[in-house]
Amino acid sequence: MRLRYHAAMGRGAYEHNYTQLHLPELAADAADAAPVRLPLLQTMTEQWAGRFQLIYLDPPFGTGKAYAARVGGTREQSARTIDAYRDDREFEDYLAWLARRLALCRDLLADSGTLYVHLDWHAVHYVKVELDRLFGRKRFLNEIIWCYHGPSPIRSAFKRKHDTILVYTRSADYYFDADAVRVPYDPATVKTFASSPRAGFGKVPDLARGKVPEDWWYFPVVARIHSERVGYETQKPAALLERIVRASSRPGDLVGDFFAGSGTAGVVAARLGRPSILSDRNPLAVEKTLLRLAQLDPRPEVRLWRYCNDPAAEAGR
Ligand SMILES: C[S@@+](CC[C@H](N)C(=O)[O-])C[C@H]1O[C@@H](n2cnc3c(N)ncnc32)[C@H](O)[C@@H]1O
Known part of the structure; x- marks a missing residue:
């Protein structure tokens, strides 16, 4: 994939330029595969079953909320907040929706591969049960607790300041590089x-x-003072992804992230010499990710970059 665009983002403390680019042009430039329609992962399993060493999923958490992104911030246009994606399915529907994707991801993993599923208190206990069913309880490698600080208006409970990352391996013969982390x-x-x-x-x-x-x-959450911030509300810290990528893949191994958001996993994978396949159904997420990839040197190896723009297929999301 060749990326022609460059844009300034996260130039320093409190100073951000969340430039928005024209997506169709970018997507056309970046595409190196036939358009993928939903069910995206199902299409992928046909081509890529057993080929991913590492899959990191950071799906909607089942919060019932909507999430925003920041765009603009150029000399001509001041930055503004726009809707990014909604996480407001009925909880039972949400669990069924996610379970289908988790099953497909299991099939995409190599025998030595590992799946990391990033969630929080809303759904993690339900998803743990589903993953035990899909992988077998013996394949449960870790429950990682990611702790952070941040403001919260809560007065009736302890502040909820951790996420949980469930880690499952495809087989007992999995790859894990303790020395790398x-x-x-x-x-x-x-x-x-x-x-x-x-x-x-x-x-x-x-x-x-x-x-x-x-x-x-x-790891601190990505805040305004951080230069890596690209204006996507649920952006995860690169340091978090770096530990995951280093522990569970080697240079050259294929990494997948199918809820890519602002593209953190793909960016980190590229920096560490791992090719990746990323996807997100939100065009804005695709834009943010492309912008980040475009700033990397050498050019990243991203094998597939498409989002669903087919309304009929969207209905079955
Ligand atoms: C928590 S965010 C991911 C954030 C990302 N890890 C980052 O660092 O920026 C979840 C993403 O899932 C995407 N998403 C929601 N429903 C989806 C679907 N059906 N298929 C693919 N992506 C979806 C949203 O657009 C959003 O970008």
Whole structure:
């Protein structure tokens, strides 16, 4: 895929230019495959079954809300907020809708592949049961808790400030590179071991090598001060995706994200030398992603880039 467009986004603290480009032209430029109509994933399974090493899904969470995006912010036009996508299906419909997609994603995975499904308290417990059914309980690898801070008006409960990422492997023979995601030990741990060789549980860790992260992660949400911000309300931090991509794929492995939003997974995959297949039904998401990909050097390898623009097929979304 060749991308011709460049645009400034996230130029520095509090300064953003969420340039909106003309989608049809961009999509035509980026397409290297026949148009894909919904059911998109079903079409894909026919061509790509068993070929994805890593699939990251960050679908609507079943919140009942609508989400916004920021566009504009050029010299001629000030930035404005517009509707991006709705997450307001009836809950039972939502679960059935997502379950169909999860089953297709399982079939897209390679034998050594891993699926990460990013959700929050609204639906995660229901989806866990469905994933156990689809993959088998033994294939449940991790429940990752992504913690963050942020304002909340809540006064009647604790602030809800974590998401849950469910991780399933296609088989027992899955790929996981613990060394690729090691992090430094906490300074307090280093100090403790420096003060007493008898600290800990009788085993001195390799402090210089760092540790494999726990299954709870802290990364700040993408906020106005962050240069990676592209004006898509549910944009996830690149650092979060980087840990996932490094742990569960090698350079050259195929990565999929079928709720791509602003394209974080594809951007990170490209930076780490992994080709990807991305999709989103929202044209604005496609635009945001294309803008981000266009800024990468070298050019990213993205095998397929289409959204559904067929109203008849949309009805079956
Ligand atoms: C939580 S956002 C993904 C955010 C993304 N991870 C990022 O970092 O920007 C969910 C995305 O799912 C998309 N979506 C909703 N329904 C969809 C469907 N039926 N097929 C494909 N994408 C859909 C929305 O347009 C939205 O961009």
